[in-house]
Amino acid sequence: MILDLSTVACIRFYSLITAREVEIRLGARLLLAPCSFTVNPGDRIGLVGRNGAGKTTLTKILAGDGLPSSGEVTRSGHVGYLPQDPRTGDLHVLAKDRILSARGLDQIIADLRMAEERMASPDKEIAEKAGRRWTALDEAFHREGGYSAESEAGSIALSLGLAPKVLDQPLETLSGGQRRRVELARILFQGSSTCGLIVISHDAALLDRCANKIFYLDANRSTIDIYNLGWTAYLQQREIDERRRKREQANAEKQAGALKAQADRMRYKATKARAAQSMDKRAARILDSIVEGGGREKVARIRFPDPVPCGKTPLMAHGLSKSYGSSEIFTDVDLAIDRGSRVVILGLNGAGKTTLLRLLSGIEAGDTGRVELGHGARLGYYAQEHETLDVTRTVLENMQSASPDLAESQVRSLLGSFLFIGDDVFKPAGVLSGGEKTRLALACLVVSGANVLLLDEPTNNLDPASRAEILEALGRYEGAVVLVTHDDGAVEALNPERVLLLPDGVEDLWRPDYLDLIALA
Secondary structure, eight states, X not given: OEEEOSSOEEEEESSOEEEEEEEEEETTEEEEEEEEEEEOTTOEEEEEOOTTSSHHHHHHHHHTSSOOSEEEEEESSOEEEBOSOOOOSOTTSBHHHHHHGGGTHHXXXXXXXXXXXXXXXXXXXXXXXHHHHHHHHHHHHHHTTHHHHHHHHHHHHHHTTOOHHHHTSBGGGSOHHHHHHHHHHHHHHHOOSSOEEEEEOOOHHHHHHHOSEEEEEETTTTEEEEEOSOHHHHHHHHHHHHHHXXXXXXXHHHHHHHHHHHHHHHTTSGXXXXXXXXXXXXXXXXXXXXXXXXXXXXXXXXXXXXXXXXOSOOEEEEEEEEEETTEEEEEEEEEEEOTTOEEEEEOOTTSSHHHHHHHHHTSSOOSEEEEEEOTTOOEEEEOTTOTTSOTTSBHHXXXXXXXXXXXXXXXXXXHHHTTOOGGGGGSBGGGSOHHHHHHHHXXXXXXXXXXXXXXXXXXXXXXXXXXXXXXXXXHHOOSEXXXXXSOHHHHHHHOOSEEEETTTTEEEEOOGGGHHHHHHO
């Protein structure tokens, strides 16, 4: 299983995966120099590296959803892939049918229902043909586990926190967290007693619990360092390795420098010119052999906008309610956001946290109630799944849409501070990693002048260094913030004044013991 969690991609596999001389390029940019490795059932691999290093691209290739620039990947059996973005496939299907589709049961059940309808036809020939069709389908249904398989799927879903009523809802009505759990349940429903796991995550506690190997994708060196170690031991060994590389680099540079200095002293003597040239070549070979690495990785200089002036209460909501079909999300929610105030929204997955932010931002309308903007209000909305980005347009085009008054040179300078440099600005937003999309969406916020930020899981997908940047920026921001997060560090950085509990809509003053609810959410 390959999980792209970053806050989590994941591959679950019941087979051997072999990569032979696999090279990955994105345009002219080398993400991974040719490398070979094998992943075995029973391996629990943490795939780590900074945002944009190529982790998601590599997992797609290993899962068979992409091709390397050169080399090959072979798989001897089934691979289940949970992508970082669960918005894939037909979102109109029911959650339970999505899970059952792992064994083809959803289609068999649909065909059975259609055959039953035709069996009631007054046309005897049609009815008899439908009866034979129903018998064949029923046999196929039982071969795949039948009603016990449906029960198994329900049990798996329940173990992942998906209640039976959630399974009867279309995927489009579920939260991002619920859809991700549905996809994970689908992979688990494929079933096997022995499987391997590759997980992408920046969650150190998760990696410490589950990983028995670490693949470190080094963006500076465009290579994978493989550690047959758990997370804690890997961190210690990697530090040792980086110190060793720095020593080797310093020694090589010193040796090359001595050769060049000697060559400089000799080159003007006719009898020693050839020897000097030879020394120059040796020095060049030594310098070429140095593998750059261990240096400080670049970190995006993340910041939030300088808020434009506004009235005392820039955002108010009165009696908001929202349902999807027969599923009621929340009812009669009131909220008033004062200038510079800080509010956290808490609730379990599916309680409507993201939905409420969408209603407050004006992207979606409530079934009842209204949202009012106060004098001078300017909202900035960060969407958990980056819906505010146009994935068909380039990084530069997205940024220009957000900042039409800025010259291209100013836009590119701002993008550079978020680590979009050179030709990176011409990449379509759709090919960006989750962390890169997060950086782009945050960059678009910077030019908004927003005095109220609606932030939906802003630290998801970020590597530790980028997360630290956003937490610092959150603490410095002088405007109002409404925050949805599963990251207790983000809440502590915000230092909220109030909390809104969903789905009941109860508002309370913030207390430290509310931090315990964040992990449960």
